[in-house]
Amino acid sequence: MADHQLDATGGSPKLSIFQGVATFAMVAALLYLGAGILVPLVLAILLAFALTPLVTWLSRRAHLPDPLAVIVAVVLALAMLGALAFLAGTQVVKLAQELPGYQQTIMTKVSSLQSQFGNTALFDQINGAIAHVTAPAAGLEGGGAASRPGAPIPVTISNAIGPVGIATSMLGSIVGPVAMVAIVTVFLIFLLMGRGDLQDRFIRLVSAGRYSKTNMAIADASHRVGRYLLIQLGVNITYGVIFGTGLWLIGVPSAVLWGLLIILFRYIPFVGALLIATVPALLAFAVDPGWNMLILTVGLFLILDLTTANVIEPRLYGSSTGVSPIAILLSAMFWATLWGPVGLILATPMTVCLVVIGRHLPQFQFFETLLGSEPVLSPAERLYQRMLKGDAEDAIDLSEDYIEAHGTEDFLDTVMMPALSLANREMSDRPEALPQRRQLVQSFEAVIDEIADTPAPETSKLLLIGGRSEIDECAARLLAYRFAQQDMPSRVLPPFAIRQEAIGRLDLEGVKVVILVFMGEDIRAQTRYVARRIARMAPDIRLLVCALNEVSISETPDTLHVDAIVHSPDEALEMARVTHVDQQATTIAPAKKRPFAGAGRGDDALGKAIQKVADDFAMPVAAINLLSDERHIEDTDAYALTKIITETRQPLILQSDSANPLLDDNAFLQTNGIDLYAGAPLILADGESVGALVLLDHKPRSFTTDDIERLSKAAEDLVKQFGGEPKPRARAPSRRRTTKTGTAP
Helix, strand or coil: CCCCEECCCCCCEECCHHHHHHHHHHHHHHHHHCHHHHHHHHHHHHHHHHHHHHHHHHHHCCCCCHHHHHHHHHHHHHHHHHHHHHHHHHHHHHHHHHHHHHHHHHHHHHHHHHHHHCCCHHHHHHHHHHHHHHHHHHHHHCCCHHHCCCCCCCCCCCCCCCHHHHHHHHHHHHHHHHHHHHHHHHHHHHHHHCHHHHHHHHHHHHCCCCHHHHHHHHHHHHHHHHHHHHHHHHHHHHHHHHHHHHHHHHCCCCHHHHHHHHHHHCCCCCCHHHHHHHHHHHHHHHHCCCCHHHHHHHHHHHHHHHHHHHHHHHHHHCCCCCECHHHHHHHHHHHHHHHCHHHHHHHHHHHHHHHHHHHHCHHHHHHHHHHECCCCCCHHHHHHHHHHCCCHHHHHHHHHHHHHHHCHHHHHHHHHHHHHHHHHHHCCCCHHHHHHHHHHHHHHHHHHHHHCCCCCCCCCCEEEEECCCHHHHHHHHHHHHHHHHCCCCEEEECHHHHCCCCHHHCCCCCCCEEEEEECCCCCHHHHHHHHHHHHHHCCCCEEEEEECCCHHHHCCHHHHCCCEEECCHHHHHHHHHHHHHCCCCCECCCCCCCCCCCCCCCCCHHHHHHHHHHHHCCCCEEEEEECCCHHHHHCHHHHHHHHHHHHHCCCEEEECCCCCHHHHCCHHHHHCCCCEEEEEEEECCCCCEEEEEEEEECCCCCCCHHHHHHHHHHHHHHHHHHCCCCCCCCECCCCCEECCCCEEC
C-alpha cells in the first residue's frame, strides 16, 4: 500500500509530517553546504531584479544594444560600490589616527561616574580595558618602558615574518572579497543578458502546463522584489544622508563613515541600524567632555529610526513585500545561521520570493500561509474562532473594527451569518456538543448585545423561532435585527418553545406570521410537526420557513406543509414585510423574483437578450456581471471593475491603446488579452445599482460616445425586462384547512 495519499484535487501526493521534516532538513543541509555557490548566485539574482529596469531603459529609451546596456548598467553599479568603499576606507583610516587622542576624555568621564556611583567592579574593568588598549600608544609617546630609569627591559620573542609572509597574508585577506565580487559580477552579467531565455526555461520547469499562473507569479515576484529593493535603497540612502549630516552637525568624528555604514546595515532587519548607531554614540561619549554630544546623538538616532520604521516605511512599502514582521525575523535568523552576515541581507528579498511563489503555485501555498502578511482566515472564520473559544472581548473588537469599515448590516450578512454557518457545519446538535455550543452562543450574544442590540417588544405580529439548535436561535436574532431596521419589530424564541413538551404553551396572541429559522439540513420532520400543531392552535397564522443552507433548497412548501419557504435573509424580509404592511393581510404572496436570475448564462430569455446586445455591437462577448454573483466575486480583478461601475453609476471604457492605471495591474484584462472593456451600470427602479452590462473584445477597436449611449440604453432595457418584479401585494385573508395528515396551504 502506498505510504502517501493524493490531495483533494487529485494532484500531487501530500507529504506526511515526517517526509516534510526530512525534506526541509535536506534542503537546509544543501543550502548550508552549497553556500559557496549559492550565495553569489542569489546575490546576482537579486541585483538582476534591481538592475533590470535600468537595462530595459538603456536598451529601449537610450537605444543601446542589449549587451552594451547590460555592461553599462553593471559598470555603473560597480563604480557606485567602489566609490562608497573608497570613501568608507579613507574614513576608517582617519578615525584610527584620531582614536588615541580620546583617552583622557574617556578616563575623566569614567572617573566622574565612578565617584558618583561608587567603586564597582564594572568601572574597574572599564579602566583596565582602557589602560590595556592605550598602553602601547602611551609607551610610544613616552619613549617606551626602557627609557625610564630602573624599569625592567622587556624581552619580546617573535617569529619574524618575511616579505613573502606579509604578501601572503595581505593576499589572503583581499582575494576572498575580490573573488566574491568577481563571481557575482560574472553571474549578474550572464543573468541580465540571458534573462529572457532563463525565464522561459524556469516557466517550462515549474509551470506543469499552467503557464498563465506561472507568468503571473514571475511578474508578481519581479514587481514586488524589484520595488522593495529600489524603495529600500532609496530609504536607506535618505536615512544615511540625514544620519551622517546630523552627526556632522553634532560634531561626531567620521560622520560620513557612519552614514555610509548605516545605509548598508539597514538591510539587516530590525537590528542593523542599531548596531551601527552604537559606535557613533560611544565616540560621542569619548570625544565630548560633557554629555550634550551623546544625548544629541542618541536623540537623533531614536527620532530618525522611529519615524522611518513607523511612519515612512509602512506608507512607502505598503503591500510590496506581503511578508509578516515575525516571518522576516525568523527568516533573518534562518538565513544568518546558514550563510552568515550575507544571509541577513538576503533574508527579506528571499522570503518575499517564497511568499509570491506560495501565492500563485498551489503546491507551495504553505509558504504564503506561514510567511505572508495577509490574514489566513476570513473575517467570518476569525470571528467564529474567537466565539468558539469563548473570547467575547476579542470577538467584539473584531466586530467593531469591521463595522467601522463596512457597516453593521454588511457585518451581519457577510461575517456573522457565515460564522454561524461554520458553527452549524462543525458542531452537531447531539448532547455531547452542548457545552461547546453554549460557549459559542454566549459569545454570540455578547457581540450582538454590544453592536446590534434591539429591545424585544412584548407583543409583535412577527414571531421568529430557532428550528432545532441554539445556532438556529442565533440566526433568528440576526433576522430580528434586520426586521427591526425596517420598522418591523419581532420576537425571538428558542427551539425549546416548539418542542413537544412546550409547544402547547406557545403564546400566539396577536401573531400574524411565524418564521422557523434553520441553519441545519434536517428540517422536514421538525417543520411538519410544528406546522400541524400551529394549524390546530391558530389556523390563521401564516407559517414560513427560512432555511439558510444549500442542502434544503430542494424542499418546497408542499413537502413541508407551510405557506412559503425562503433561503436568504432578504427573502425572509420581503415575505415578512408583506404581512406587516396590512394587519388584515395574512396570505403570503410568492417571493419577489430576483433581478437577472441566472445572470444570462443559459439559453433562456435573458441569455438571448444578452447575445442580441453582443450582436448589435458586433462584439464577441457580452455579459451581465452582478455584485451578488458568487462566481463573479471569486474573480477579484473583474469584480473590482464591476464595483467601480456600480459605485460611480457611470459607464467605464478601457482600451489597451490608451493609458489608464486600471489597465496596468488588472490580471483579468491582462491574462485574458482583452483590448476593449466597456461596461454600463444596471440600476433598478428603486435606485439600487446591482451590477454591469459588459462588452469585451480581444482586438483593439474604437468605442465612440454614441456607442456609450447605446450601451447605457441597452442596460436600461435589460433592467426593464429582467430587473425583477414589483413588490407583491397582500391578498385577502385565507384559512388553511386541517387534515388528518397535516396542513396544506
